[in-house]
Amino acid sequence: xxxxxxxxxxxxxxxxxxxxxxxxxxxxxxxxxxxxxxxxxxxxxxxxxxxxxxxxxxxxxxxxxxxxxxxxxxxxxxxxxxxxxxxxxxxxxxxxxxxxxxxxxxxxxx
Amino acid sequence: xxxxxxxxxxxxxxxxxxxxxxxxxxxxxxxxxxxxxxxxxxxxxxxxxxxxxxxxxxxxxxxxxxxxxxxxxxxxxxxxxxxxxxxxxxxxxxxxxxxxxxxxxxxxxxxxxx
Numbered sequence: 638x639x640x641x642x643x644x645x646x647x648x649x650x651x652x653x654x655x656x657x658x659x660x661x662x663x664x665x666x667x668x669x670x671x672x673x674x675x676x677x678x679x680x681x682x683x684x685x686x687x688x689x690x691x692x693x694x695x696x697x698x699x700x701x702x703x704x705x706x707x708x709x710x711x712x713x714x715x716x717x718x719x720x721x722x723x724x725x726x727x728x729x730x731x732x733x734x735x736x737x738x739x740x741x742x743x744x745x746x747x
Numbered sequence: 748x749x750x751x752x753x754x755x756x757x758x759x760x761x762x763x764x765x766x767x768x769x770x771x772x773x774x775x776x777x778x779x780x781x782x783x784x785x786x787x788x789x790x791x792x793x794x795x796x797x798x799x800x801x802x803x804x805x806x807x808x809x810x811x812x813x814x815x816x817x818x819x820x821x822x823x824x825x826x827x828x829x830x831x832x833x834x835x836x837x838x839x840x841x842x843x844x845x846x847x848x849x850x851x852x853x854x855x856x857x858x859x860x861x
Contacts, residue, residue: 671849680837680852681790724789737782737790 646742659725753853770838779821783834
């Protein structure tokens with residue numbers, strides 16, 4: 638399983654764009670990159686998933702460079718309700734080693 | 748709407764007791780998972796199932812067991828609860844058999860072992 642490294646925490650202000658970079662140097666050829674969001678006292682929620690280049694949905698964008706050794710989750714124009722922990726996940730359950738890691742705690746300030 | 752539920756939401760038990768946490772999903776997903784979440788450790792996989800009668804051990808399976816008798820339910824049993832098993836437990840399910848398929852999580856069960 639590819640080990641992931643994310644910043645522990647980030648602060649931002651309402652209306653700004655937040656970019657969270659995840660490093661995964663040992664990503665395997667078949668691995669996808671998946672991001673989850675977790676609010677306090679709730680289960681994680683799937684945000685976005687990608688394999689290469691750029692993926693965009695109504696919530697976020699995911700940028701993946703050609704070497705796939707890192708990825709960046711971009712949250713446009715954040716609001717207070719985007720305050721949460723964001724997890725970068727690389728790997729597969731079939732390897733019996735699926736772990737979420739510590740995540741990045743994003744605090745959006747007024 | 749389809750959903751995944753967990754019960755109870757909060758549980759206090761004593762060391763040595765057997766405890767079962769329920770997980771029920773109406774997505775009709777074949778894949779179901781149990782995680783525990785502790786401060787400083789993120790989420791760690793306990794057990795998972797790819798379908799009825801199928802169960803597999805995850806990263807931290809010692810002291811836990813699961814059984815899958817139907818598609819909708821994957822109960823998690825702590826055979827003899829220990830204080831180290833005090834944690835928040837999340838159940839999840841996914842539709843696809845493909846690796847890295849997105850998972851849908853329940854609201855969690857907070858378990859305290861005294």
